[in-house]
Amino acid sequence: MATQLRSLLSIIQKSIDDIEAEFVKHGSEFPSIDEPPSECDAIRLQPSVQAATALLTSAAYQLIATAQLPPSYIFNSLFGYYLPSALRAAMETNIVEILREAGPQGMHVKDIAKKAQVDPTKLSSILCYLATHHIFREIGPDIYVNNRLSSVWDTEKSLEEIKESPMTKFNGTNGIAALIGHCADEDYKGAGQIADHIMAPETAFEDTPERSPLMTALGYDKGSMWSWFEEPSNEMRLRRFGIAMNGVNSLQPPDAILKGFDWASLPQGSVIVDVGGGIGVSSISIARAFDHLKCIVQDRAMVLKLGTEHCQKLLPAALESGKIEYHEHNFFDTQPQTSATVFLLKQITHDWSDRYVVQILQRLRDAATPTTTLVIVDTIIVHPCPSPPSDIPGANLVPPPSPLLANLGVANASTHFADLSMFVHFNAQERTLVHMVELLAKTGWKVIRVYRSDDSGGYLPQIVATPVTIPASTKE
Numbered sequence: 001m002a003t004q005l006r007s008l009l010s011i012i013q014k015s016i017d018d019i020e021a022e023f024v025k026h027g028s029e030f031p032s033i034d035e036p037p038s039e040c041d042a043i044r045l046q047p048s049v050q051a052a053t054a055l056l057t058s059a060a061y062q063l064i065a066t067a068q069l070p071p072s073y074i075f076n077s078l079f080g081y082y083l084p085s086a087l088r089a090a091m092e093t094n095i096v097e098i099l100r101e102a103g104p105q106g107m108h109v110k111d112i113a114k115k116a117q118v119d120p121t122k123l124s125s126i127l128c129y130l131a132t133h134h135i136f137r138e139i140g141p142d143i144y145v146n147n148r149l150s151s152v153w154d155t156e157k158s159l160e161e162i163k164e165s166p167m168t169k170f171n172g173t174n175g176i177a178a179l180i181g182h183c184a185d186e187d188y189k190g191a192g193q194i195a196d197h198i199m200a201p202e203t204a205f206e207d208t209p210e211r212s213p214l215m216t217a218l219g220y221d222k223g224s225m226w227s228w229f230e231e232p233s234n235e236m237r238l239r240r241f242g243i244a245m246n247g248v249n250s251l252q253p254p255d256a257i258l259k260g261f262d263w264a265s266l267p268q269g270s271v272i273v274d275v276g277g278g279i280g281v282s283s284i285s286i287a288r289a290f291d292h293l294k295c296i297v298q299d300r301a302m303v304l305k306l307g308t309e310h311c312q313k314l315l316p317a318a319l320e321s322g323k324i325e326y327h328e329h330n331f332f333d334t335q336p337q338t339s340a341t342v343f344l345l346k347q348i349t350h351d352w353s354d355r356y357v358v359q360i361l362q363r364l365r366d367a368a369t370p371t372t373t374l375v376i377v378d379t380i381i382v383h384p385c386p387s388p389p390s391d392i393p394g395a396n397l398v399p400p401p402s403p404l405l406a407n408l409g410v411a412n413a414s415t416h417f418a419d420l421s422m423f424v425h426f427n428a429q430e431r432t433l434v435h436m437v438e439l440l441a442k443t444g445w446k447v448i449r450v451y452r453s454d455d456s457g458g459y460l461p462q463i464v465a466t467p468v469t470i471p472a473s474t475k476e
């Protein structure tokens with residue numbers, strides 16, 4: 001009996017029923033992959049629909065892995081590297097914009113190639129491969145139209161506009177085209193080094209951002225990715241990276257930081273120190289939502305200038321009143337804010353290997369008062385297998401139905417490719433909760449609460465810690 005296959009199929013059927021019920025409630029229908037993006041996409045973002053979609057996706061991928069002949073599954077995985085190559089080729093040659101302008105009747109690959117100024121035979125192979133993976137639709141032999149998936153990275157600019165000013169192609173976009181560019185260019189080249197990196201004696205145990213797989217791939221030995229980006233020849237890549245990162249941030253709801261830790265309960269006049277706060281995205285949300293809190297954003301000088309401009313545009317009153325201040329600070333140096341109510345570390349720890357994270361946490365512990373709270377916002381890695389329960393409030397996840405993996409498998413792949421991406425870029429990583437608890441304990445912090453992201457997947461988890469005294473005998 002094909003019990004496993006049937007169990008997976010029943011999860012898929014139940015999830016479809018749940019999704020359909022929500023669409024019916026809104027008098028709408030689940031959109032076809034062939035339709036352009038539409039208003040009903042908002043229904044797909046509702047937490048209950050997201051939860052059902054996660055189960056469906058997890059079960060569907062597991063069904064394929066179970067049903068396909070093992071060599072076929074492995075070969076499909078092996079040759080997966082052609083997907084980023086083809087995606088980047090299509091993005092860089094503006095195929096989505098060309099097809100948008102062609103409209104619903106589509107365009108023959110020879111005409112697309114003429115506009116894109118590339119070889120039609122080569123382009124045909126690329127588009128056929130993508131359409132086989134449901135990205136673009138081939139409506140007649142060699143005739144293509146955009147579909148819901150290819151439309152995701154539309155810059156919404158005309159081909160003429162892009163050709164006139166290729167340097168500014170990504171400006172004012174949702175950042176997804178720029179993200180495809182960065183990931184399928186820099187990150188992809190670094191990813192190709194992973195196996196050699198972990199086996200070569202000179203890099204195997206390397207934990208610095210200067211000697212990461214990406215730096216090897218780029219043949220750069222003068223610093224980390226940050227200084228590489230600042231080389232004059234990389235101006236376009238630096239711009240593209242900035243827009244890609246803003247795009248990733250904009251996928252999270254602007255008030256994401258407000259989901260979890262109870263900012264409202266902090267006493268009047270509390271000071272939030274947003275350490276490595278970037279342009280102040282979180283501080284601006286907090287300052288906007290709560291009148292009684294003051295935020296200090298700390299970052300590198302170069303970033304603070306952009307941050308002040310950003311805040312000036314979004315919340316100028318907070319700058320004028322001093323509710324938000326921008327301070328230059330290197331988080332490896334002694335922390336000057338010694339009366340912080342909260343130290344906020346959002347998407348900082350994943351950029352650094354353990355040795356550096358310990359230094360960052362220690363600097364904060366040294367400056368903490370007995371009542372200071374530390375809020376860490378970062379992805380938490382969940383094992384595919386069940387884990388022992390935790391006694392930290394909020395830490396335990398509801399286990400998915402059998403036979404799904406405990407971390408929902410490929411439905412949750414983004415946390416794992418983020419983990420590998422941090423390794424490739426910086427020799428760093430995303431961490432499990434157990435790992436974070438260990439690093440925090442080592443530096444005098446005790447985790448008191450975890451807020452897991454909700455099912456919409458838009459919110460990063462939050463780990464809340466308070467200072468404890470480490471007995472001298474256990475200090476390293």
Ligand SMILES: C[S@@+](CC[C@H](N)C(=O)[O-])C[C@H]1O[C@@H](n2cnc3c(N)ncnc32)[C@H](O)[C@@H]1O
Pocket residue numbers: 275276277278279280281282298299300303329330331332345346347348351
């Ligand atoms: C991934 S970004 C996160 C920014 C912000 N916390 C957010 O979530 O939007 C990492 C930030 O760390 C900052 N950074 C890197 N090294 C730093 C250092 N030594 N001292 C202070 N900030 C640093 C970067 O400039 C960047 O703004």
